[in-house]
Amino acid sequence: MSEAVISLRNVSKSFGSVHANENVSMDIYKGEILSLLGENGSGKTTLMNMLSGIYYPDHGEIKVNGKVVNIRDPKDAFDCGIGMVHQHFKLVDVFSAAENVVIGIKREHGLDLRGVSNDIRKICDKYGFVMDPAKKVYDMSVSEKQTLEIIKVIYRGADILILDEPTAVLTPQETEKLFDVIRNMKKDGKTVIIITHKLHEVLSISDRVAILRKGEYVDSIETRDATEERLTEMMVGEKVELNIERPEIKEKKIRLRVSHLSCYNSDGLKVLEDVSFDAYGGEILGVAGVSGNGQKELLESVAGLQNSMPGASIKYYSPDDDKEYELIGLTPRKIRQLGVHLSFVPEDRLGMGLVGSMGMSDNMMLKDYNEGRSIFTDKKKPRELAEQILNDLNVVTPGLSTPVRRLSGGNVQKVLVGREISASPAVLMTAYAVRGLDINTSYTIYRLLNEQKKAGVAVIYVGEDLDVLMELCDRILVLCSGRVNGILDGRSAKKEEIGRLMTLVSAGKEKR
């Protein structure tokens, strides 16, 4: 085995009373691709932030190439050859790619953007990126922005790259491309540390996996000796069943019928085109598609948050009185007042589903605070509900009044899903319900959705992981550019088929 480029010795970091990392000691070897694996809140990002100069450790020492270093800021990190691509991009929107690359670099002579552009092209050729140095960031797709972040880090001479959940925002195809790039970097002798939750990616890309649990270093294993079950066990500390159930429900009743739904977004672009489908109680309807192809607008239309074009219809069939209700043109409050039991877990958890500055308790009454005639809010019921969800779903929070913004991603989602399910819905819509969540919490969410399905609820599950969609859903609707390209049976659908439908649009339009 080659020598260690980074050695951590007893590194600790706490935030207030929370110990993000405790006595972490580990080595990272030259030229390897190391996956850093752990549940939400296990301290992966904090640990990497200490390497990249965002945080400074409370205790312990960091050695780079055998020498003890003090990394006080990102510049020190670059001096050590460490560069990090953060989960949330740190780019200036109105600058071009080249300008973003040189920003913050001290130079002796004036700014030579042409030279920089040439350097960028050289980097692209070397590792297999595609990037136009003159392109402005606001014109870039998410994957281009990420490419730019990586180029930025390489341009600054980093030999050790840290990628924090790089695939969370990418399509399967983009992920493959990124992995090719990472492999090229390895060939070039660079060391890559990659943080990810997706076990199959860990197995396909890395040489070695290091596992953190509750801020402590557990162990590392060679990827060739690892299996998904083994990794999960190390991560969680106990055996976890990695099978998603798909119970068969005999009696299915129609709950929602969407027909001829078309929508424009605020820029006047058509985001949904003539979408029609039915959702039945007792089944999970998956919605597949590259993100940004109308999934958000589809769910928001049903929830009363989007204006649709005339001619559309969204019919809700109530389980209470077997009547049908037209939801088009109604506000969320009107929909509630009709007695429609519609629950919605939006993609933007803290920006739409919850109020980040309020505690669990106050968030419980977000949708029904207005019930009753009193001018005062009822604080007791929400508190009881919050306590119940806290216990049922093992939410980790310092207290019911701690702002939910301060909770970890998984706990935030538990609070949101818990509230939506507690409203005993007839239709439950979820958008990217497990995005950014660790294995354990993800499986908790799948279990909860299945429970709802068994209780006769029509569940609509917008997801991005095709494997999960195929395991969990009874039917899979494939969206592409706002059109329904097909509704497949979840039990018999092939991954290739879904993938083909997800990208069919351009071909289809050209033919016409």
Added chain:
Amino acid sequence: MAKETKKEPLIRLTKRDGMPAYKKLLIRCISLLMACVICGFVIYAITGLNPVEVYSTMVSGAFGTRTRIWSTVKEMMMLACIAIGLAPAFKMRFWNIGAEGQVLVGGIVTAGCMIYLRALPPIVLFSLMFVVSAAAGALWGLLPAVFKAKYNTNETLFTLMMNYVAIQLTSFFVAKWENPFGSNTVGVINQNSQEGWFPPVMGSRVFMSADIVLILAVLMFVYLKYTKHGYEISVVGESENTARYAGISVGWVTIRTMLLSGAICGLAGFMAVAGASHTISTSTAGGRGFTAIIVAWLAKFDSGAMLLISLLLAFLQSGAGEIASKCKLNSYASEMITGIILFFILGSEFFINFKLMFRKHGKEEA
């Protein structure tokens, strides 16, 4: 690379949470004390006066006699009233910097009532002044709110502009009601008959405004904390998307809250005219509309804290006036003191949220 020569940073910040309430109070008291000490040095360095004497002059200037106490309380109540009015708007993240104008229009209509309707029975006149001043302030708040709700205009600019409209309007009425002719001031309205003046209670006319403000303070506390409206304000302030998701009509909440905010600021104008100066001029609001923004934010919209901070500012102002005349300092000196004290109060929040860690000596931990 030779990076190993770099030392650990000398001071680092660590975030802390869950500090017990008594400790927070302690830190705030210490910072106030430190502010006084620093001020003492500054005073001595600049003027050579004994700081203790200067402080005692300040205290006697603010609380020395009955009249002075009432005058300090009057100032405090004005500030507190405007801050209470601003609190719901700012909590909703609606940047209402138009309190100045809302106070002025409230003052104008109050003065108008006092001039034209003096024949009415006092009770009727009072109720009328109360209602129309609130209505005028509400109107001043309504305009920017409607445009914000309908066309998403920038409320900061809009409310600011409304101030200038109010100031011009005041100038117009000052010229119209000029008394005595040619003085370019309105003079004391109803000087002899005192129609429309707040009646003196316990030897001061301030008593009544103080009562009104205290009642408003309690009501606002309850309103923001325990009512459905207050809940809606918090949600809208946090995220409009969340509000829409929850079925809250963002536009309506914006308009309703600004009506309330403007109305209370209008009432402050009512108190300034009918309860204190009995005249109207472009300086009736006197920058309090802006100072009150500081009060509201420092207090994090808590009524009790708003009262306390208003008291502190009013005390500093009255005391400053006194040292300006007694110690022959100009008013800038006292403004420096105010500045230093505010700086320390704000600084104490930093120490409540963060902990400083110093570099350890030696290499024993390596």
